[in-house]
Structures are given as C-alpha cells and as structure tokens.
Amino acid sequence: MAQEALTYASATELSISLKTAEISSVELTEACIDAIAAHNGTVNAVVTLCEESALAEAKAADLKLRDGSAGPLTGIPLLHKDIFCTRNVATTCASKMLANFVPPYDATVVSRLRTAGTVMLGKTNMDEFAMGSSTETSVFGVTRNPWDLNCVPGGSSGGAAAAVAAGFAPLSTGTDTGGSIRQPASLCGITGLKPTYGRVSRLGIIAFASSLDQAGPMTRTVEDAALMLQAMSGVDAGDSTSADLDVPDFTAGLNQPIAGLKIGIPREYFNHNLDQRVANKIHEALNELVKEGAELVDIDLPHTEQGIATYYIIAPAEASTNLSRYDGVRFGHRCDSPQNLTDLYERSRSEGFGEEVQRRILVGTYALSAGFYDAYFKKAQQVRRLISEDFQKAFERCDVIAGPAAPGTAFPLGAKSDDPLAMYLEDIYTLSVNLAGLPGLSIPAGFIDGMPVGLQLIGRSFDEATLLKMGHRFQLCTNHHRATPTMTGVNQ
C-alpha cells in the first residue's frame, strides 16, 4: 500500500492487510509516525509521541500476527486523549496543573485496548480538563482543523478528532461529558461514539463530571467504532458505576437491514439555533436512510433549550467537587514557597488552573453552596429528570433519534473564545444526551464550503448496536467518511 493509502485506511481494512502480511505493524506504525512528523507541527493534535515504545509494541504485534494469535485490533496504531492515565507516560489533561504528572497505572480503557493488541502512538490535545468545545484552552496551544487550519477542530477531544482526520492514526479514544466526542467528530469529518453511561469503565480517566463522563471511540468508520467499542466495554471492578451487563457482539449485527426502523426527528432541533445549510445536509442524510427503508417520525424533546442551563449547573457542580483534589499536596502543581496551608491551596490552584476551569469551579461551588443548593443544583437535577423522561417518551414512538451533532461547521480560531456562552451553545444537541445517559453517534453527513457536517444518531440506553447498524448502513451508501482533508488554511 502507498503511504497515503496506509494512513487513511480504516482499521478494519488495515487488519486484513496485516493478517495477509501485505504490510507489517511496524511499517504501519512508521507510516503513522511519519504522518505525525510531517503535519503535527501545524495541526498540533499530538502532545506526546511514544515512538520507541510504539515500535516495540508493533514488533510484538507482528509476532502475534505471524503465530496466528492476533485479534481484530492487533497491530493497529492508536492515540489516547491526554485525559486517560497511561502508566509511565505523561498525562496532563492539557493543564499546567498536571504538567508533570506521570501516572503509576493505566486507565481500564488503556489496558483493555493494550490487551486487544493496539499500538499506542501517544497522547492527543484537548481543552483543559475537557472543559471546552474548541481545544483552545489547552496549555499546549490550539489544535487546528485539518480541513481548514484557520478553524478549530471542536472539543474537548479536538486533538483526537484532528489526528484521525489528518491520517495520524486510524483510531483514537475520546471522552464525552457534554458532546466532547461527537462535536469534534462532526467538525473534523470523522466517526465518534459516546456510549451509554456505564458501558465503558471510567477508572483512570481524569474526572470532570462523574455522572456525565463517558469514554468512546473516534474512528474513520462505524465498523471501526464497533470493533473498538467491543474492546473498551464491560463491567470493571474498579468503577462501581460501570454497568454489570453482558456486552453484545457489536460487529455481528452491523450488516443487518434497517428497513422498518423508525427515526425520530425532534422539532426542537431544527429551529433558529441551527445553521440552515446544516439542516439541509441533515435532511439529505436522512433521505439516504429512508431509501434504505427507515421511516421518519416527528417527535418532541420539549426541554432541549433548558438542557444548556441544566448542564451548566450539574457539570460545574460535579467538576468543583472533583477538582478539589488538586491541592498542591499529593500530586499536581504546587506554588513556590507557600506561607501557610491556605496560601498553598489558593496559589497552587489559581496558578495551575486556566480561566475556563476556574470559571466553572466558581459556578459549581456557588450552585452547591448553602442557601443556593435548592435553587440551582436540586432544581437542575429535577429538570435533568424531565429531560430524561422526554427521551423515554420519544423512544415509545421511534428506535433512534436523529439530528445534527453541532449547530454549525467548524468556526475560525478565536471566534468564540471571548464569549463562553456562545461556546456553550455548541453543545446544545449533544449535552442532553449525557444528562439522560444515552448513547450518541456522530457520522460524516456531507460538506458545506469544504467543511464537514456531522449527523447525530441517539439511541436507547445500552442500544449502541442499533446506532452502529444504522451508521454502518449510511456509510455503505455514502462516501463522506472517505474524504480526506486538504491540510491547508482555506479562509486566510
């Protein structure tokens, strides 16, 4: 295979080439490292490259491929978002707070993908502590969108999305608390799946909002997402919120027909908040699914608009408690010559956390504080239930809910960084899915002026299989996911 073909092939295709010995894992890993060397200087998607250990892992994978003990992911290179703890490899959450943190253990997701035989190339850029929708708040600087280097890749898993789009690796991991897998997948033209809350262990994922966080695959195809989800899923004794349920065979049902499945179209998703051109692309995509026999039904999700307010109380509240662990004592940034304990806490935290993180800690602390708890936190938890019930009612009438993953295409760098509230609107179609704990898939649905648009499919709790089946069917009839980016700045 030519270099270009190697770095833009799907993991499923690469796995066949590895098993037939058309290529070796070492060759494939070298091709990825070369692609990173050529373009990461401009894209800035990879923050830590593990060249030596990756080549050693690739060599070990080649032995397994030869002795016949290889699985479907053996020898496939992948990148982890820098939020996953990786043993003896720096894990920073893109924060000055964790600039020197080297975890003594692997996250469960990392160890499971390692066991599956993947080759860890390195770590990807993100918004600091996963708080953002543009990957502009990283201590490593911004990541650029491979489709237009003057635009953001989305966030918070923007490095992961840009890396897959740029041909740095066929697979990457992401995390999604309010849309952080699906929105960057949409903006970078790749496939991203947020599994049902509890499907994937959170052990070793640096916590943001514990009742919302979930890790998932970011890939070139739905087929690859199914393979990767298979390796990531399942109960974990180390995470008491991981679901103790059997994990279905996600690839087995991929080729089943979708005829007769009902797709719910929420009226509230297609209003003034949505770029009309994105709406048109979504309707075109839905027509493809109708041609395959799916039926469209109108549904209502009446609390969509209030989802943002609900999320921006619950997520900061949980973050403010989770981030109280950064006190400058056991790990993380510590200020110089603290005068006393309070000085140690306050200066270490104010120096270590960036602006957006501090902003959310303040809001969260306020929402949980005496006198405001009922008006803010409890109220938000009540509206959260109403949002969840909206979805349950909708799923009485349909099997899957479809809409956009983001209100527009990728926006120019800096366009929203001075207006946090405009940035929060980026997640209007994704964050209610986290509040309800449901699975959501974003897949490439076409282009507007050369920039990718993502179609979001939302499923019933623990029904990732139906989303994957529908997404795969869509990719069998379309070529949007095969397009490769220009790696230039379009809008100078």
Add this chain to the structure above:
Amino acid sequence: MPTIPADVLSVAQLARLRIDETALDDVTDRFSRTLELVAQLEEVDTEGVTPMSNPHDMHQRLRADMVTESNQREALQKTAPAVADGFFLVPKVID
C-alpha cells in the same frame, strides 16, 4: 439578582481560588452572565419531580471488604511535589 465582586470573592474563598484584583470585574461579569443563563430553569415547573443524580438511577455497588492492592507508596509518591521519609510535606500548620 445582580452579582457583585464581593459575592465572587466569597465563592472564590470557598473554592480555594485566588482571584487577581485586576481580573475581578471581568470574572464577576462572566459569572453573572452564567447565572443569568442558568436562571432560565426558574421557568420550568418541577413540582413533585424527584431529582436525578445518575442517568440510570443506580445505587452504588459495594465490593467485599478485602485488601485488593499491595502497598505502592513509593510509586504513588513519585508524582508528589514534596515528600520526606514517606510523608507528604505541607507548610507548618501549628506554630
């Protein structure tokens, strides 16, 4: 309800954050705007709705009360900013 810099300073104190005086007006402004956004929820009728803290309303599983990990003090303290003799060091607390 308007937010004033003094409110922000008292929340910052609870959160153990120190806000630079030159940034205080800006932080207060953004804080107030976020509170205005979340105030939308006042319009929602939530009478009798049980708060939802977990998407599956699940209860925490408890594991057996058994030792499952060996002592890893050295490995864990490797990432600490200041240690001595196996202890984490903090500034003097008692004079």
